[in-house]
Amino acid sequence: MRIVLVGPPGAGKGTQAAYLAKNLAIPHISTGDLFRANISQGTELGLKAKSYMDAGELVPDEVTIGMAKDRMEQPDAVNGFLLDGFPRNVAQAEALDAMLESESMKLDAVLDLEVPEDEVVKRIAGRRICRNDSAHVFHVTYSAPKTEGVCDACGGELYQRDDDSEETVRKRLEVYHTQTEPIIDYYKAQGLVVTITALGKVDEVTARAMEALRGDKAA
Template identity: 85%
Template sequence: MRIVLVGPPGAGKGTQAAYLAKNLSIPHISTGDLFRANISHSTELGKLAKSYMDAGNLVPDEVTIAMAKDRMEQPDAEGGFLLDGFPRNVSQAEALDEMLQSGGMKLDAVLDLEVPEDEVVRRIAGRRICRNDSAHVFHETYKRPKQDGVCDECGGELYQRDDDSEDTVRKRLEVYHTQTEPIIDYYKAQDLVVTISALGKVEEVTQRAMDALKRGDDRK
């Protein structure tokens, strides 16, 4: 299957992408991973992207598109893939369509993870990270530490990252609504969108997604 995963920040896209890709036996292609890999290996695209980032500028769509194209042409993606973070806007969605069509391929589904905005803010703004080890993550609502402000694992100080503040989260949501959400309508016109609730336990959401993808596949 060839799937695009869409949803607001805090919807759990990265977590669901990993589970779904494993269940479907297809590679999980994340924009963040693509950038890190290209930059760390000093590829031509990586150098180009880094030059924009170092100057404090957004990386142009054509660079992101070229990275995605290169990754989708790798042998492990021949049987399908799950895209996470790409396309991020309608221009990128149009470019993806052109790429696939030129190779005689098409998308099978666009999985839209739906989460109420207040829940997104609650999920992200409630996160607290250990200063000693960023892998130790707690939450004011869902995973409270035994002692406020102290990591259960190592006793380190727990803090809120700047980009997890409520104001920042709401700004990120505005960007999502303006730039990324329009691709849902774009793909609805192609009858590709499968929308599910991303509320509940991780495994519940994964099963919900698998069931919805199967129903969508059965309709074709």
């Protein structure tokens, strides 16, 4: 299957992408991984992306599209892939369509993870990270530490990242609504969108997604 995963920040796209890719035996292709791999390997596209990033500028669509194209042409993606973070806007969606059409391929589904905005803010703004080890992550509501502000694992101080503040989260949501959400209507016109609620436990959402991808549009 060839799938695009969409949803607002905090919808759990990364977590669900990993589970779904494993269940469907297809590679999980995320924009973040593409950038890190190309930059670390010093590819031409990676060097271009780094030059924009170092200058504090947005990486142009054509660079992101080029990275995605290279990754989708690798042997493990012959039988399908799950795209996470790409396409990020309608221009990228159109480029992806053209790219697939040139290879006589097409998308099978666009999985839209739906989460109420207030829940997104609650999920992200409630995160607390250990200063000693960023792998130790807590949540003031869902996985609170035994002692407020103290990491259960090592006793380090827990803090809220600047990116996780409510003000920043709401700005990120505005960007999502303006730039990325329009691709849902773009793909709806092609009959590709399947929308599920991303509320509940991780395994419940995964099961719901698998049912939807098998054709149960009521999932």
